[in-house]
Amino acid sequence: RANLQRLQWAAGSVRGKLSQANWQALVELQREAQALEGQPADFGELLDFLNRLLMSLAALSGFALDDMTRDDGWRFLMLGRCIERLQFLCDAFAGFLRSGAATDQSALEWLLELGNSSITYRTRYLASAQLIPVLDLLLLDEQNPHAVIFQLRTLLRSLQRLDERFELPAQLPLQELEAQLAGFDLACLENSLFGPGSIRAVLEGLADLLAAISQAAGTVSDQLGLRFFVHVDASQRTQSS
Known part of the structure; x- marks a missing residue:
């Protein structure tokens, strides 16, 4: 409300x-x-x-x-939407990976619904929801607009275009996190040498990575707000005692 x-x-x-x-x-x-x-x-x-x-x-x-009209106002609107989507997806998926329900088929189907990717999954795999293909579709699929890496790369491209006009600070933490996510090997989850405890550790590590991406996106949002939407000069601010 x-x-x-x-x-x-x-x-x-x-x-x-x-x-x-x-x-x-x-x-x-x-x-x-x-x-x-x-x-x-x-x-x-x-x-x-x-x-x-x-x-x-x-x-x-x-x-x-x-x-x-595709002016600066529209660009900032799209940038804000991208940050919100990225944070929502990262927080939701990280919470799911930590919940212990990663191997539950009904929970995986719910996750696909949350990521608005159920139809894409059924069309591509013609099978029931399974952990590795679900994570691949929702985290690493460059063609899926509801995937984390799609939103992350969209955000980085938007920031690069903004930098060409306004000379923004380099977003090195976000770029490093994108490289870590792109290089994450989901095949380790099906390696028979991994026991349940090791698989849980891998999922926890992936959840930590998603949480770090969400936090970095929030930091970018704060930086943009201070740069473009705060109209009071810092020297004029007063702090009440």
Whole structure:
């Protein structure tokens, strides 16, 4: 609810730059959110609301992709979306790898749904969900837009283009983490010499790598915010005692 309120506040700040269809989608979203206020929480109604919310947010995403001029504002919007997706994927996958459910087929199918890659997996492998191909698709597949490495490389390319205009500091930690992820060998998970304890250690190491990528992406977000979206000079800031 707080995020929806922030969305409405941000939209109201730039009302004159939004198309009529875009604004109408935001108004409908606000009406649905207000309709839930002050009512006892009903699980079925909440699920219906979340489904409608998903469709409304998909519509807003479409407006951003199709209607916005490709200026600096649009580029920063896409950059922010990429960072958010990368952090979400890394945090979700790292949590899954640490949960102990990595060999559970139903849990792997849930992970594919979370990564919006179920159809791609079934089309490619024609088999039930298995750990190594699931991780390969969700972490290392350069052609899958929902894979971690796809989002990470998209972020690095966007930062490089931004650097050409604004001379940003080099993102060496993020580049090093990308190289580590690209070089991760999933075949070690099927080596018969590895016992269950060793496989868990490999999964923990992979989870740590994903967590480090998420943290590095958050650092990039903070740096961009300080560079481009803080309008008060540091020398003018005061700290209350």
